[in-house]
Amino acid sequence: MTDDKLAVLIDADNVPYKNVKEMLEEISKNGTPTIKRIYADWTKPTVSGWKNVLLENAITPIQQYSYTTGKNSSDSALIIDAMDILYSEKVTGFCIVSSDSDFTRLATRLREAGMTVIGFGEKKTPKPFISACDKFIYLEILNSTEDSESAEEPETTVAKKATKTKKKQEPLSKIDARTVKLITESINALADEDGWTFLGNLGSFIIKKKPDFDPRNFGFPKLLPLIKNISKIQIDERETGVGNIRHIYVKVK
Numbered sequence: 472m473t474d475d476k477l478a479v480l481i482d483a484d485n486v487p488y489k490n491v492k493e494m495l496e497e498i499s500k501n502g503t504p505t506i507k508r509i510y511a512d513w514t515k516p517t518v519s520g521w522k523n524v525l526l527e528n529a530i531t532p533i534q535q536y537s538y539t540t541g542k543n544s545s546d547s548a549l550i551i552d553a554m555d556i557l558y559s560e561k562v563t564g565f566c567i568v569s570s571d572s573d574f575t576r577l578a579t580r581l582r583e584a585g586m587t588v589i590g591f592g593e594k595k596t597p598k599p600f601i602s603a604c605d606k607f608i609y610l611e612i613l614n615s616t617e618d619s620e621s622a623e624e625p626e627t628t629v630a631k632k633a634t635k636t637k638k639k640q641e642p643l644s645k646i647d648a649r650t651v652k653l654i655t656e657s658i659n660a661l662a663d664e665d666g667w668t669f670l671g672n673l674g675s676f677i678i679k680k681k682p683d684f685d686p687r688n689f690g691f692p693k694l695l696p697l698i699k700n701i702s703k704i705q706i707d708e709r710e711t712g713v714g715n716i717r718h719i720y721v722k723v724k
Contacts, residue, residue, distance in 0.1 A: 475502030475564045475587060478556045480549050481530065482569035483511035486592060486610060488521045491528055493613035494591055498566050501589055501606075505562060508533050510549045546573045553577055557584055564588065567604070570596040578603035590682070594643055607683040611643055642690035650689070651701055653681060655723045658704070662722070667707065670695060670719035695719060 479498060498504050507530045511518040514536070525532055535548040549567075556562060564587035567574050571592075578588045578600065590596070590604035594611055601607040644650070657677050661668040674694045677684050691697040698704050698721055707720045 476505045476562045477502040477564045477566050477587075477589075478506040478553070478562045479504045479508070479530075479566045480553055480568065481507075481509040482546065482549060482567075482571060482574070483509050483518045483521050485569045485571040488524055490610050490613045491524045491530075494568065494610065495528055497591075497608060497613055498589070501566075501587075502564055504566070506556060507531060508549075508552065510535055510546075510552075512536055546571065550574070550577050553581065557581060557586065562586075566591060568592065569600075572597035572600045575599045575603045601683045604682050606678055608685060609643060609683065609688060612685065612687040643688045646689055646697070646700060651703065653677065653684070654698065654701065655703060658721055658723050666722045667720040668722065670698075670721055673721065 477498060479495075495504065495507075507528070509521065509525065509530050510533045511521065513522070513532060513534050521532075524530075533548060533552070549569075553565060553567075556565075565578075565581050566589045567578060568591040574590075575597075578590065581588050582603070582605065588604045588606075590600060590607040591610055592600070592607070594609050596607070596609075654673075654677065657673060657680065658668045659666075661672055661676055686692065686694050686697040689697055691700075695706075699706065703724055705722045705724050707722070709718045709720060710716065711718060
């Protein structure tokens with residue numbers, strides 16, 4: 472977790488409400504959400520599901536009426552607020568939650584001002600918005616861990632919920648040749664004279680090249696388990712003299 476103060480701005484018209492708790496937990500790993508606002512025309516029945524989770528998660532709803540058919544005035548309200556917050560200098564980063572490409576220019580402008588921009592959206596999010604962010608996280612990988620929680624409950628409780636338990640979620644992506652190339656080229660770019668790269672630096676470098684890269688997209692909780700499934704990469708675990716802390720290094724075979 473970093474010391475960044477984050478403004479969380481949510482486009483309720485273009486993201487589902489079911490993953491709010493998991494999303495806020497993910498945001499907390501990247502900093503402290505000091506401002507949390509959500510934008511919609513709350514007179515519409517299509518956003519009624521959000522109303523039940525706003526108070527629970529201390530998110531401030533911003534009412535924006537749709538004055539013209541076919542125009543999303545909530546987008547404009549979010550953008551105006553983002554610029555106001557930027558000039559207030561109260562935060563060091565933004566989390567923009569939307570699957571809409573309309574926020575591409577906003578993300579670019581915020582980064583030009585030195586802000587960290589983390590995007591959240593569904594897999595259908597257009598690439599331009601993803602590329603405009605420092606980091607982009609797909610909401611689908613933040614689904615509640617219903618299966619793992621069930622494993623810790625009493626057997627009778629699990630039996631009662633058996634019909635309701637979801638099947639194990641399939642990965643959003645597979646480790647294809649393009650992914651292997653991205654990782655191996657990144658290793659070589661950071662490698663020392665012997666070809667070794669520190670794993671901690673590798674993850675950050677890949678995200679700079681591909682903001683939506685996340686091991687969870689491929690069904691792995693961390694980068695190391697993902698790399699262990701790529702035969703072209705050699706792994707070396709080195710222990711330091713202080714506290715026996717392990718440092719992981721990787722190398723292309």
